[in-house]
Amino acid sequence: MTGAERQTQGAPHVPVLLRALLETVAPVTGVWVDGTFGAGGYSRGLLEAGADRVIGIDRDPLAFELAAPWIGEYGDRLRLVAGTFSDLDRLAGEPLDGVALDLGVSSMQLDRAERGFSFMKDGPLDMRMGQAGPSAEDLVNDAPEALIADILFHYGEERAARRIAKAIVAERAKGRIATTLHLARIVEGCLPRKKPGQSHPATRAFQAIRIAVNDEFRQLAEGLDAAERALKPGGKLAVVTFHSLEDRVVKRYLADRASEGGGGSRHAPMERARVPTFLLTPKKAIAPDEAELALNPRARSARLRVATRTEAPAAPVDRSVLGLPQLTEVL
Structure with missing residues (x-):
């Protein structure tokens, strides 16, 4: 061995x-x-x-x-x-x-729901690798719509970036977006239903937000x-x-x-x-x-x-x- x-x-x-x-x-x-x-x-x-x-x-x-x-x-x-x-x-x-x-x-990090990296498990919308500084929750609730769209497009290559950013801003007007599954549902609602063999609809959005939060x-x-x-x-x-x-x-x-x-x-x-x-x-x-x-x-x-x-x-x-x-x- x-x-x-x-x-x-x-x-x-x-x-x-x-x-x-x-x-x-x-x-x-x-x-x-x-x-x-x-x-x-x-x-x-x-x-x-x-x-x-x-x-x-x-x-x-x-x-x-x-x-x-x-x-x-x-x-x-x-x-x-x-x-x-x-x-x-x-x-x-x-x-x-x-x-x-x-x-x-x-x-x-991905397997622990409390770290907020996964769209498959409900947890606080965190994504901070160093557990310090602004979180993903801060980004999606406080950043301007144009910046959120920019992050989704440039860091996640998400074609529906503007549509998702607009939906995030509309949703946060009703109350703070604080959990991973809440954000994942917003993203899913903006995209076609997942086909067999395709990645989860929120994959690119979560990648983009994580990259931005951690300045990767x-x-x-x-x-x-x-x-x-x-x-x-x-x-x-x-x-x-x-x-x-x-x-x-x-x-x-x-x-x-x-x-x-x-x-x-x-x-x-x-x-x-x-x-x-x-x-x-x-x-x-x-x-x-x-x-x-x-x-x-x-x-x-x-x-x-x-x-x-x-x-x-x-x-x-x-x-x-x-x-x-x-x-x-x-x-």
């Missing part, structure tokens, strides 16, 4: 693409950051695979509370730090051999920059995404950092030649195989991208190349 298999059996959830990640970055050695610690799946997998130490970062206090019964078995090989992965270079405090980021909401795209862009600053030459960056918007940002970031410049055409000026800060290893994203999908259907949309740090000095990336969704109004 591999380290990944032992780890998966002991963990409270199934870490998506863990086996593929460990195989792609092998051999796993040195100091790694698990920038989205969650239920600890990737940290355990990295330690079992041979990492000397793992620094687990999470903004959710619940992650460390749930890890308390088992982290002792790893002694000083596992260090937990409260914070966000956008600040991982400072929080780690040392050069790194690897960084793993598992983006999106964790099973630990800014966190992602800054986290990729922080990983570049922290990684040693030869260090590995492994990022697992769960929807096309996230994957687009990661793909464009790594393509830009792996570029040597040059090129150009009659429509665009030639870029100045530069030394890449990452090499794409492999060049394309890795998707879950059939065995993983059978074990964990939630992994269907997941994609893993891995890159290897070069010796070139880190430099700020031009945000305009990342395809970050842009809101016309400010939260």
